[in-house]
Amino acid sequence: MAQSKAEKKFTLYYFPTSYSSQKVLLALFEKELTFTPRLVSLFSGQHNQPWYVKLNPEGAHVPVLKDEVADMIINEPENIMEYVDKSSENGETLFPDESSELGKQVRQLCKRLDMVEMDIITYGIIYHPHLSEAGCQISGAEQRSMRENFANRLSYLTELAAAHPALRDSYLTKSQIAAQKFDTITDEAKVKGHLEALKRLMKDIEQQLKDLKEKNGDVADVLWLFGPMFTAADIHLTVLLNRLTLLGMDKYYFPPDQCPHIDSYFSQVKKRPTYIRLEKEISTLRLTLLWENLKAWSPFLAGAAGIGVVAGGAYLVYQKNK
Template sequence: MLTLYHAPTSVCSQKVRIGFALMDLSYESRMLNLQAGDQFDPDYLKLNPDAVVPTLVDDGLVVVESSLILAYLDRQHFGGRLMPSEAGARVRAEHWLLRCLPIHAAINTLSFSTAMRGKILAEKTSAEIDALAARFPDPMMGKKRKDLILNGLASPYVAQALIYLRRLFTDLQNELEEGPFLNGASPDISDVALSAYVDRLDRLGFSGLWEDTFPRVGAWLEAWKAVPAYAQGITDHLPPGSAEAMKAGGSAHWPELALRWRELADGTH
């Protein structure tokens, strides 16, 4: 029995759900409310001491980290069909899986310094924000979250995020020369691992990050939207009204973010 602990709008949960759908695997769903703090429940912390989602449990075996979950599911339950068999392509795919850690950190940064920041500031007192930061098992992650909430796009974490994202789009642009997906005509494990991260930026209203300079990224995302697993992993789980709220909350910050992005491209940051 596969059991998945996940959250509706968590990008890492979304990419694992896309993988489940693409592999046509069923699972028992355990949905967590991250805003209510379900990830800090003592029973959940026994499964995932980092207090993040998703977490997979397969007949008692606990697997954490979304890219590792994808690789595990592919290897153990899908015959390794999502992982390229050719040596060079396999190395590139495994490298993309490793790179998901800083890419996720960048997406987290832009999410909480823009759309999510406004909601938190409107709903929480200064003391409550301090308490939220203090709950993170990793104190540096708590410090980062607090800094993003208080300083928004002025946070130093934003500059780091934009550097990671520019490299991401540069490499995607170069590697998407041969087809709509990274390894050809159909998505492989690399595409699955990256899909929700680029989707989040699009949902924040930040597609201008790639539209002019990295057009293949936009075409790749559009190709994904035609794959049923995309909706099954992302769209079908979005709470009513959340997509509109995210787009409005993010788009309000786009002019400032676009300026930062141009400065990075020009080498003036």
């Protein structure tokens, strides 16, 4: 039986700019569940610290959800989203009954969207910026941190494996996965292969939205992937469209003249309160990162005047890059 948000307490270990974290954040927002936020910085390597690896020894970097009442750890975004959906009767049902035709269709599309290796696409664009149609919108400071962290990840994980024998297998597994991904993202042809596969998926989604509009357009003003209900598949697509826009790939994957239904869909998403809340959280983190970088660039600034200059600079850079 689903529990109300008052009966269950969650702690979310996450990073707001993480693709997987954004899916879980949207699910929590949609289900109106409160949670204790624990920021795990991917830029400073907190996701590789022993305390966190113990929480998530084999899963992706972030997020991890802890149910404090049941003393249970849930990892992998799809598992967390489904757990969250079952934990609250608030909001819409994200995963309809899997025995129903709708439930099967939602899960099938979720699986297909989940197969998009967005980390390879994201880092692939950062390593091969000419592949972005409009230019990557991720700030220069973030891109530098991401490139440096990925390049140093293999040696760092190997060192951690030697320093923490009890977690050796976890660190070596993460190192092997990182090595495979590094080989892929630095190979332009392989990155292009992922981009083309995503292009085919977006074409299918455009057709699905078109068919839905033609069938239901007269009876519903707002339609999501499967009608008036906002499901887990919509969360996947929302985060995907947001990331493609950030990478400057929106004009390639869903230009308004070729994909009017996806373009209209994303315009609807941007008005959704949960999306606005997610964007606010991401923007707050970006401002914090810019602040830290500006402080590093301006060691000669001191006192209130210096802080004011750094704060003003952070605000201007934030406005330019948001």
